[in-house]
Amino acid sequence: MPEGDTIFRTARTLGRALAGKLVTGFQSTYPKLTRCNDDTPLVGQTVERVESRGKWLLIHFSGGGTLATHMLMSGSWHIYRHGERWQQPRANMRIVIENNDYVAVGFRVPVAEMHTAQSLARNARIPGAATDVLSGAFDAAEAARRLVAHGDEEIADVLLDQKVMAGVGNVFKSETCFVAGVNPFCRVSALSGEQVRALIATAQKLIAANVLEDSGDGIVTYRGRKRRTTHESDPSASLWVYGRRGEPCRRCGEPVRRRLQGPDARVTFWCQRCQPMPDGSDVDG
Numbered sequence: 001m002p003e004g005d006t007i008f009r010t011a012r013t014l015g016r017a018l019a020g021k022l023v024t025g026f027q028s029t030y031p032k033l034t035r036c037n038d039d040t041p042l043v044g045q046t047v048e049r050v051e052s053r054g055k056w057l058l059i060h061f062s063g064g065g066t067l068a069t070h071m072l073m074s075g076s077w078h079i080y081r082h083g084e085r086w087q088q089p090r091a092n093m094r095i096v097i098e099n100n101d102y103v104a105v106g107f108r109v110p111v112a113e114m115h116t117a118q119s120l121a122r123n124a125r126i127p128g129a130a131t132d133v134l135s136g137a138f139d140a141a142e143a144a145r146r147l148v149a150h151g152d153e154e155i156a157d158v159l160l161d162q163k164v165m166a167g168v169g170n171v172f173k174s175e176t177c178f179v180a181g182v183n184p185f186c187r188v189s190a191l192s193g194e195q196v197r198a199l200i201a202t203a204q205k206l207i208a209a210n211v212l213e214d215s216g217d218g219i220v221t222y223r224g225r226k227r228r229t230t231h232e233s234d235p236s237a238s239l240w241v242y243g244r245r246g247e248p249c250r251r252c253g254e255p256v257r258r259r260l261q262g263p264d265a266r267v268t269f270w271c272q273r274c275q276p277m278p279d280g281s282d283v284d285g
């Protein structure tokens with residue numbers, strides 16, 4: 001599952017290739033999309049902008065329609081010049097949007113829906129801009145209010161809830177809890193207001209740092225002594241705890257713990273010493 005920073009970078013790249021340009025070609029293997037296109041052709045419209053909302057990628061067209069795609073595990077968007085060889089087989093193609101300069105191809109994009117402004121605003125699965133940690137419209141105080149409404153749940157699970165705050169995936173979940181010094185298994189009701197604010201600010205900061213122009217593809221939350229600019233063969237080398245079970249905590253040296261958490265049994269990494277439970281109880285890794 002791509003994290004919010006990945007979708008943000010995809011949206012930025014697609015936006016550079018498509019935004020402000022006239023659509024000269026559209027194809028899809030999804031009958032619903034081709035029917036929408038038959039009713040209101042996209043060719044002749046302009047792509048106004050491309051944005052990410054959590055794990056959704058939205059392409060806004062000048063005719064008022066918005067193509068919303070969700071990548072899940074398998075999907076990706078590629079940009080090609082006309083005539084350039086595709087890096088995936090044609091059979092994986094689901095959506096093609098062309099302009100005079102580029103061909104944008106959505107490969108194995110499993111979820112694709114055409115929306116009006118109204119249906120987009122009403123859609124419960126696509127987060128609003130104020131919910132997205134990477135949006136300029138993100139409202140941290142509102143996010144805190146939504147978060148504390150989940151008092152009975154464990155904080156790491158609530159961080160993954162895209163309706164509370166969109167953009168935090170499983171890697172940032174563990175990293176955010178570590179940097180904020182909060183135990184991922186702590187119930188939300190046991191957190192102080194200060195901890196809630198720190199968690200939200202940390203998630204926002206860590207994810208934003210990963211969408212800078214020079215940030216590369218891997219997630220970096222820990223830079224160690226020297227700034228890493230090259231691709232690491234071991235992705236966990238640039239993280240505080242994620243993927244580092246049994247390795248020494250970068251702050252205290254205690255072995256990092258790992259445990260499956262929540263209804264979806266997502267993997268969680270943490271340091272019991274740096275992230276104690278408020279009541280001092282131990283959480284087995």
Ligand SMILES: [Zn+2]
Pocket residue numbers: 249250251252253254271272273274275
């Ligand atoms: Zn530690």
